Amino acid sequence: VNPHPAFLPAAAWLAGCAVQALPAEQLAASEAAIARAERAGAARYAATELNSAKEKLRLTHRWIEARDYAPARWLAEQAQVDAELAEVKARLRDSGAAR
Amino acid sequence: MGARRRTSENERCATTHDWAYTMRRLSILLLASTAILSGCAFVPKQNLRLEEARAAYRQAQADPLVAELAGNELRAAGEAQDRAVAASNGLDDPAVVDHLAYLARQRAVISRETAQLIAAQRGLIVPTAVARR
DSSP states (O other), X not given: OOOOTTHHXXXXXXXXXXXXXXXXXXXXXXXXXXXXXXXXXXXXXXXXXXXXXXXHHHHHHHHHHTTOHHHHHHHHHHHHHHHHHHHHHHHHHHHHHHO | OXXXXXXXXXXXXXXXXXXXXXXXHHHHHHHHHXXXXXXXXXXXXXXXXXXXXXXXXXXXXXXXXXHHHOHHHHHHHHHHHHHHHHHHHTTOOHHHHHHHHHHHHHHHHHHHHHHHHHHHHTTOOSHHHHHHO
């Protein structure tokens, strides 16, 4: 009845995959959003949101190093929306300052 | 003899009335206690972040400028809102609900700011100017 020991690592690996995987795509999306926000002048016009996004991205990396991918994913998702908000705020304030 | 029967009928009526009255009171009490108990059991606890997200989304939805100029962002905000509400109704971990509600609130704010940005870029200031177009 007992499974062959050789299956155990494979089963554990599969279980790990199903429950939490490295949020690589999400991480790339968050980094891209932060880069866009910086190009839009968020450091000057929406520093609060940009800093929040960067801090969350930093914490994402810490959780990835600890191989705990669920909080890593949450933080990366929050970093992305913070960065998107920083970008649009920066663009809005930039356009307001220009006129 | 007729008088005696009437008296006993009156007595029977009185006891029946008392019994019905008691039962009615009991059933009302039972209903009330059931309502209170089920209320405790099934109404999910109010989530502060979810309420914030709801308020932000309602505000974005109520602004015709947002629907007109930032439809995609408003749709994304609505989907994020639905996910947060579903997690809350599904009695998910409150931390998950908080997280999804945070995303929903930010998306709602993004939709409003995007609408303002596009309005500014097009030189629109008054929302009615959009409605007239």
